Amino acid sequence: MTANADILQPAFVLHCQHYRETSLILQVLTRDAGRVALLAKGVRKARSKTAALLQPFLPLQLSYQGKAELKNLTHVESLPPFGVLQGLPLYCGFYANELLGRFLHPYDPHPEVFSAYQQCLVRLATGGDMHIALRLFELELLEHSGYGLDFAYTAGSGLAIEADKRYVFQAGRGLVADPLGPISGATLQALEVRDFSQAQVVAEAKLLMRIVIDSYLQGRPLKSRAVIQQIINGP
Structure with missing residues (x-):
């Protein structure tokens, strides 16, 4: 599925890695598009609160767009958590x-x-x-x-x-x-x-x-x- 845009797709972050000075590359599991690669631009800037949401095991809604295999993350919303994984x-x-x-x-x-x-x-x-x-x-x-x-x-x-x-x-x-x-x-x-x-x-x-x-x-x-x-x- 390589549609140009998905809006508020239920998702979980599977893996993330730093990209350049202020961005992240994410592997996410979405409900309706499967496993998707996303570029989260600028989320590691000092004033950004988005990076704190882009953690594994947190239920999210993500919007993204782009024609390439690596899509651009455009919006993040957190959903009510179901607990914390530890140990x-x-x-x-x-x-x-x-x-x-x-x-x-x-x-x-x-x-x-x-x-x-x-x-x-x-x-x-x-x-x-x-x-x-x-x-x-x-x-x-x-x-x-x-x-x-x-x-x-x-x-x-x-x-x-x-x-x-x-x-x-x-x-x-x-x-x-x-x-x-x-x-x-x-x-x-x-x-x-x-x-x-x-x-x-x-x-x-x-x-x-x-x-x-x-x-x-x-x-x-x-x-x-x-x-x-x-x-x-x-x-």
Whole structure:
């Protein structure tokens, strides 16, 4: 989507970098235009209050225009915040941002992903289970960006997933039965309906999502994941 202008588009800043002496280049996730690159001119001037709004995880409405890939930011409005990310949830938020940068193409709208991202941030900011918040977001991101898994049937054979069997993810195929597989059929059936009420489902879903995401990233590491792991494990 490369329209000349968007007015008051619901958005979140994913990443920002300094540009020249007083400007910023932003990567933002918008509801209706997808991932967009914006040039925010002059926002780092001493009297400007705009830079304080252009922070990750703050709900915003942005207006921008331009024919080039890099659009010009023209207006910023803040929306009521849903909480503050701090500590480990903050780095979980950066992990979600990094995934969006890897899996979404620029100007490819995915309103469902925008909604899933917003819900993920709300869960992280309001004390929800971080693991469940991230797994729900990962599942929706993969589903709507074209990498979703079929949790009802095995790849190739078309046989229904059975609760008492084990399964493994094979890149390029999907989920296949394997007596030594790390994921139970019961977990896959729970993921089909997004049921995380059992501890086993939460643990196996984390393992499965890591395997699936790593296969699509083809060896490219996620910086945020390494930081989270370091925080959890300690020095």
